[in-house]
Amino acid sequence: MSYLAFAVQILFMVGLPIVLAVLLWWRWGLRWKLFWVGCLTFIGSQVVHIPMLIGEKAVLQFVLGQLGIPLTQAATMFPVILVDAILLGLMAGICEEPARYLGYRLLLRRERRWRESLMFGVGHGGIESILLGLLVLVNVVVILWLATQDLASLGITGLAETQVRQAIDQVVSAPPYLPLLGGLERLWAICIQVSMTVLVWRTVTTRRWRYFLAAIGWHWLVDTVAVLVLSVTQNVLITEALMAVLGLLSLGFVWWSRRWAAEEPPGEERLGLEMSGP
Secondary structure, eight states: OHHHHHHHHHHHHHHHHHHHHHHHHHHHOOOHHHHHHHHHHHHHHHHHHHHHHHHHHHHHHHHHHHHTOOHHHHTTOHHHHHHHHHHHHHHHHHHHHHHHHHIIIIIOSSOOOHHHHHHHHHHHHHHHHHHHHHHHHHHHHHHHHHTTSOGGGGTOOHHHHHHHHHHHHHHHTOOTHHHHHHHHHHHHHHHHHHHHHHHHHHHHHHOOHHHHHHHHHHHHHHHHHHHHHHHHHOOHHHHHHHHHHHHHHHHHHHHHGGGGGGGSOOOOOOHHHHTTOO
């Protein structure tokens, strides 16, 4: 049953962004360029984000070492967990939101409508979902392959063998609801990403930087709270429930932000594109 759940999770994570993008294209005739630029801005942000994550972990470990605090002990210390969560959330915000802004300024010079920000946001959050889905697929396939092999013949012994067997047990014995919740989390994550994109779009169209700061702040808050709750509670169900609340709040904000569309300057409605919808 868990194998089927993993298959559903992977299909949902990979297929959801595509379905959402198709729906937006069908409803409003939005250009696929918006989706691809969103994908590009996420990938570009990770070029900076991933080295920062590595550096943050190295600095944190160095500081803990200087203080004489073992890593196993630090993992259970709330002050360390709090600092780590705050830094992780902040780094996500200061990497992804400028990337979104640059995407608008450099690659989307004419796309200034509210509805277009939705497609951009689906692309940005969607490529993250697709890449994570493919990562889950690779991990599950490799672990299931290892489960059929003689680990010693592969040179996997000692501590490495113990870790591999633990990973195999986690996949084989995983309750079906865990992979399904992991897939559903991507829906909430995309809602959150779209809300951030709307804030960046608002920054570009109004030249009011408070919206940009709000996007960074919202990103920081979401990631910090999610990491903090998971680290403290060690409870996936509580964390996923939190993600659902944050996702619904983001969806509510996106719905509310439709009123900003009324402020858009009059101009061509791109009738050719509009007619491509229903």
